[in-house]
Amino acid sequence: MSLPTELVPLTDTQRDLLDLCSDFGTREIRPRARAVDEADTETPWDLWRAAAVAGITDFMLPAELGGGGCTDVFTQCLVQEELGFADAAIGNLLTANGFFADPVLELGTPDQRERWLRPLTGADPPMTALAVTEPGTGSDAAAITTRADRVPGGYRLTGQKAWISNGGVAEFYVIFATVAPGTRSKGVTAFLARKDALEFGAPMRKMGQRAIVNTEIFLDGVYVPDEDRLGAEGQGFAGLMRTFDISRTVLAASATGLARACLDLATGYARERAAFGKPIIEHQAVAFRLADMATRIEAARLLVWRAARRLDAGLPSTTEAAMAKLTASETAMFCSWAAVQTLGGWGYSREFLAEKWMRDAKLEEIEEGTSDIQRLVIARGLR
Template sequence: MNALTEPWPLTDEQRAVVQLCRDFARNEIRPRGRAVDEADVETPLDVWRKAAEVGITDFMLPGELGGGAFTDVFTQCLVQEELCFGDPGIGNLVCSNGFFADPVLALGTEEQQRRWLCPLVGPDAPMTALATTEPGAGSDAAAITTSARRTKGGYVLNGQKAWISNAGAARFYVVFAKTEPGERAKGVTAFLVSADAEGLSVGKPMRKMGQRAIVCREVFFSDVFVAEEDRLGAEGAGFVGLMRTFDISRVVLGAAAVGAARAAFEYARDYACVRVQFGKPVIEHQAVAFRLADMANRIEAARLLVLRAARAIDAGADVTGLAAMAKLTASETAMFCTWAGVQTLGGWGYSREYPMEQWMRDAKLEEIEEGTSDIMRLVISRHLP
């Protein structure tokens, strides 16, 4: 499969950033993948810094804020696929500031955008986090219980978040809380919070099956004061902003899943070409050849769906159903392809000496984060063409 295949024409600038990320994935990300997985709960700051130095951590930020100006979701998907081809966890990590930036760009004032996004530009870019999920509220974001009580000059936050990516390492958080505790979606409001805010604390690293480059922790808010000017948008507008963020993040994570699937396919294909069983290369056995054909077919279909959804977002269309389709298809493609890769390698696929078993564990997260596959099917059923 030629990774340079262009289902839509690319500009010279897009080709350049794709090539940059392809080289970075092969030279910096792939060689670190196994060690980061073995480390379990350590953020690979060395890779983060290298990514910041070449502009990968801020490529998605607007040019007027100092970023790389690739604000369109289509280009973000091209980049995400290449980086996650190197390693899904590290690839998602080095682009994670985009998930923080989306609600700030969607809901924030110009002053808020300058104050909170300009520091994310350059070789010393800090990490950020999006704090939505709670112990009792995962895919059902309207069910969050973290409260934001009005007080003089702002709000007081109390509550607990769970599975927050980059928590502990992040300098800034976008926090979703309820300004109207009795309401569901209408009560959700977004806030910008610094990690050093009094009353904010984090738990110990949560041990995960895969994508260990992204360390997750619980985040606790105990009477955390947030000034009025650090509220994002109007009271109750947070849920709409969050749903827009989900539309974008689901498509971008779909691209990440395509990258993981492509890595599994290429590794399995290359192995099958050189491994000899029963007197001939494994790829000449019909069962293996057909399995590789299924992998290639699903990857191409998933990529096209992801890029179609990205184009629709960039055109301003309502894409909630299409975004769910893209994420569902791509994430299940990644799970199938990593499983098929393990099958193709046989015992070596099951061995930790080879990357396939790690990629299979990494791929599972794509079927869970930003809405499980079951939730995606529910969303699709509610937005049928």
């Protein structure tokens, strides 16, 4: 399936990026997808460094800070879908620094952007992470309990974070805490911290998306100077919501790419495999399943593009981002199931990547707010 570029003509820069990611995905990502999954809790540093040299890890960072200058969400979604087609888990890892950069760009001072974002550009960048989720607070970010207590010259952070992507692997962190416990969103504030100031739990054993290591973070009075607070006290929640709108849209593009990969695999298998005297693609049940996959993918992509365009235009986009995330994540789950179903026993085996993609797809319905949360967001937008 090709991108419907008749709807949104692409620039030469965007086409070059897509060609780069398609080639990198074919040569570097897809051949390593199985081995990275089997390694489970090991970060594929060789892929990270190769992607950095190619310009994939910093293409979304501002040119004035040394990045690729493609700061618009639409271009990020184009890239993320192409990387997701190669392998969503690895693709999400390779662009993780963009998620860290969003709140720094939204709330940070010029000095903070220089100190924390410029090092992310170049051929050997550090990895980064966002620390929001806690053991007792998942999608309800306003309910975080990690405290930021005022002390001379800065703050002491006390609490615990859970399921932090790149935890213990990343060098730089944006940590969300509250300066006013019990006030929900009014007290949420963002802070920048380095790895050596934090303590981490053991890597979590996960169902899928194993290219990204997840851990807990333990904060026992971690000192953060005033100069590493992002924005004003209580401003963190607004910055986080903007970050969520972007990350949900970009992750929806990744899910769309994953769904595309499933359709590509299932279609190729259905053309080659015969049953009852004819290719199985000619059997109605299989043909209809493939048709459903293709239609859902196109619908998911258009919702992603709409949300991205609204974000780039500065329009309210929370509802649209939730629609894109909900549709794309459930499309990825459906298409991974459909691929396994089409391949039959081979789909259930590790001979093909279909079973891995099915495990990977499940996270898309959970991360950055579950599908239930996305439905609540959409319903609120109808009031």
